[in-house]
Amino acid sequence: MSTRTMRAIRIHEHGGPEVLRYDEVPIPRPGPGEVLVRVHAAGVNPPDWYLRNGLTRMPGKAESTVTLPVIPGTDVSGVIEAIAADVDDLAVGDEVFGLLRFPGFDGSTYAEYVAAPASDLARKPAGVDHVHAAGAPMAGLTAWQFLIELGHDHPSPFQESRHRSTVIDADTTVLVNGAAGGVGHFALQLAKWRGARVIAVASGAHESFLNKLGADRFIDYTKSRPEELVHDIDLVLDTVGGPDSKRFLRTLKRGGAQFPVLPGDFDREQTAKLGVTVSSAQVRSNAAQLAELGRLLDAGTVHVAIDSTFALADARAAHERAARGHIQGKIVLTVA
Numbered sequence: 001m002s003t004r005t006m007r008a009i010r011i012h013e014h015g016g017p018e019v020l021r022y023d024e025v026p027i028p029r030p031g032p033g034e035v036l037v038r039v040h041a042a043g044v045n046p047p048d049w050y051l052r053n054g055l056t057r058m059p060g061k062a063e064s065t066v067t068l069p070v071i072p073g074t075d076v077s078g079v080i081e082a083i084a085a086d087v088d089d090l091a092v093g094d095e096v097f098g099l100l101r102f103p104g105f106d107g108s109t110y111a112e113y114v115a116a117p118a119s120d121l122a123r124k125p126a127g128v129d130h131v132h133a134a135g136a137p138m139a140g141l142t143a144w145q146f147l148i149e150l151g152h153d154h155p156s157p158f159q160e161s162r163h164r165s166t167v168i169d170a171d172t173t174v175l176v177n178g179a180a181g182g183v184g185h186f187a188l189q190l191a192k193w194r195g196a197r198v199i200a201v202a203s204g205a206h207e208s209f210l211n212k213l214g215a216d217r218f219i220d221y222t223k224s225r226p227e228e229l230v231h232d233i234d235l236v237l238d239t240v241g242g243p244d245s246k247r248f249l250r251t252l253k254r255g256g257a258q259f260p261v262l263p264g265d266f267d268r269e270q271t272a273k274l275g276v277t278v279s280s281a282q283v284r285s286n287a288a289q290l291a292e293l294g295r296l297l298d299a300g301t302v303h304v305a306i307d308s309t310f311a312l313a314d315a316r317a318a319h320e321r322a323a324r325g326h327i328q329g330k331i332v333l334t335v336a
């Protein structure tokens with residue numbers, strides 16, 4: 001019996017964007033609990049280049065989830081082409097989107113077909129095309145799990161206690177640092193959906209984009225230091241994170257919280273003295289939350305902004321674009 005093949009991007013050795021190879025490989029077969037998705041678009045996310053650069057396990061995972069060569073990618077939007085016998089809530093022909101097998105590096109979405117756990121997939125919102133749907137899963141779920149509801153009890157690699165979101169309503173002021181990026185632009189819109197006043201911090205080129213998404217105030221971090229301009233903030237969501245993140249602590253009111261998406265370097269004594277909470281989390285695949293986000297996308301309450309699209313064969317150019325930074329929304333690979 002001949003093996004059916006497909007085109008896919010594979011990493012054979014770690015390195016820069018040039019290691020992304022456009023290969024011909026067998027079409028995967030869906031295992032128990034899985035469906036075969038004909039990929040229409042694949043979202044591009046930071047873990048894709050972490051894997052390309054040589055990281056083979058996420059923080060908190062003892063074992064590597066990958067061996068080379070590997071197909072990168074976690075985010076997908078496409079159409080179900082085949083289905084395992086034990087999957088009964090999805091059908092051939094359904095349009096679906098999802099964050100696959102995360103945290104893990106075996107999503108394998110940079111391909112014409114992917115075998116996807118049915119439990120990671122939600123129905124694609126009918127009014128949203130595949131490119132926009134493929135931009136939503138990882139970045140949208142990260143914003144959701146930080147701001148709205150974590151939605152699982154798995155231990156965090158970043159902290160002992162469970163991450164808890166805070167109340168966001170009309171009395172809340174939220175500052176989003178890195179507001180124009182994948183996670184940031186969803187966070188801004190989810191905070192607005194909940195009624196908050198949102199301060200968006202980004203470089204100057206993103207000002208009108210962020211104002212259109214609903215930002216109440218814009219701060220260009222290349223011209224001024226946000227932590228010197230604002231105070232009495234209820235919640236800082238910092239998508240840039242890292243060692244510099246702690247400078248935002250002084251913007252918080254007592255009882256406020258800071259959520260570094262990339263865990264930073266915080267001093268417990270200092271946060272206790274200020275009366276603020278610092279909490280982080282690691283995003284996980286979650287079909288139920290994605291379905292809720294999908295309803296907001298369909299209603300036009302939340303929009304997926306597309307920074308740029310590239311054909312699957314040009315994944316290298318997509319990663320080169322990402323490396324230049326200043327991303328506005330999402331980079332997406334078009335496949336079917």
Ligand SMILES: NC(=O)c1ccc[n+]([C@@H]2O[C@H](COP(=O)([O-])OP(=O)(O)OC[C@H]3O[C@@H](n4cnc5c(N)ncnc54)[C@H](OP(=O)(O)O)[C@@H]3O)[C@@H](O)[C@H]2O)c1
Nearest residue numbers: 046142178180181182183184202203261281282283326327
């Ligand atoms: N904890 C988790 O589970 C989780 C999940 C998803 C992502 N992450 C991490 O979160 C980070 C963001 O991910 P993403 O997908 O949103 O990345 P992204 O799409 O590349 O967005 C990053 C944004 O930050 C802005 N930025 C860069 N330097 C800045 C600075 N000094 N101050 C303010 N803004 C700055 C960039 O544009 P401008 O500089 O032009 O404003 C860009 O829009 C990554 O490090 C990723 O690994 C963590």
